[in-house]
Amino acid sequence: MNSLVNRAIEEFLRSTYGEVMVQAITDEAAVSVGRLAPAGAGFATAGLDRAAFRLAKPRAEMFEDMGGWMTRIEPIRRLLRFSGRDFRDFLLRLDELPGRAHLVLPDLIVPRLQVEATDQSVCLSMLEPDEAWQHLLVGLIRGMADDYGALCLIAADGSAIRIDIWDEQFAEGRMFCLQSDLLSDQVLS
Incomplete structure (x- = not known):
């Protein structure tokens, strides 16, 4: 489970702040452990903490940003x-x-x-x-x-x-349909 959480945090940081940020945090984690870390190691909440420090953002804001990012997947x-x-x-x-x-x-x-x-x-x-x-x-x-x-x-x-x-209807919400486009195309033909 930790690897899944690490991966999600890594992808959030990569898509939001870029590969340079992810690499910097991975490098910091490797130094703090005193050994070379494998790819993707050193994340979990410590990864968000490191990113928050580097960006001078509150930790809470980093978690909120990640929650918002998840809704775009x-x-x-x-x-x-x-x-x-x-x-x-x-x-x-x-x-x-x-x-x-x-x-x-x-x-x-x-x-x-x-x-x-x-x-x-x-x-x-x-x-x-x-x-x-x-x-x-x-x-x-x-x-x-x-x-x-x-x-x-x-x-x-x-x-x-x-x-x-x-x-509740301040703006037009995003389209949502239970069936996929592929399925609806098959039904229509």
């Missing part, structure tokens, strides 16, 4: 969009995220989530608080708000995330 985006017909429905089903993640990646430990909703806001509480997961989820929720075309304010508050929804 089409297979992940499709899995997330399958969770709700609109942004509010998506948010109300986030408590199912740990179970769904476990189906795909059994060794990945996602903190349990509790969702509470009012007319205009949704509060997502982490039952096992984890700052890294919290900020990753904030970025993921921001990315999905954009995907659905919703206007909202998202804020981390203690071990909770508060989402104030102002307009």
Whole structure:
């Protein structure tokens, strides 16, 4: 599982900041360990910490950026969009995220989530608080708000995330269809 997390962080850094950043962090990890590190070693959260230091960005912002980046990966985006017909429905089903993640990646430990909703806001509480997961989820929720075309304010508050929804149809959301283009082409012919 660590290699999968390392790979995801490495790809996030590579696609966002370039190969030079990835190589610099790999080199720093090798020096800190005192030996030559294999390709892709030295990442996990330490890789994000090193990148945050090099970029003079808060650690929390790096995790949020990674969460937003994940929503632009089409297979992940499709899995997330399958969770709700609109942004509010998506948010109300986030408590199912740990179970769904476990189906795909059994060794990945996602903190349990509790969702509470009012007319205009949704509060997502982490039952096992984890700052890294919290900020990753904030970025993921921001990315999905954009995907659905919703206007909202998202804020981390203690071990909770508060989402104030102002307009669910503020902008045109990205197109989403359960069937792939290949399948729809076959059905039409």
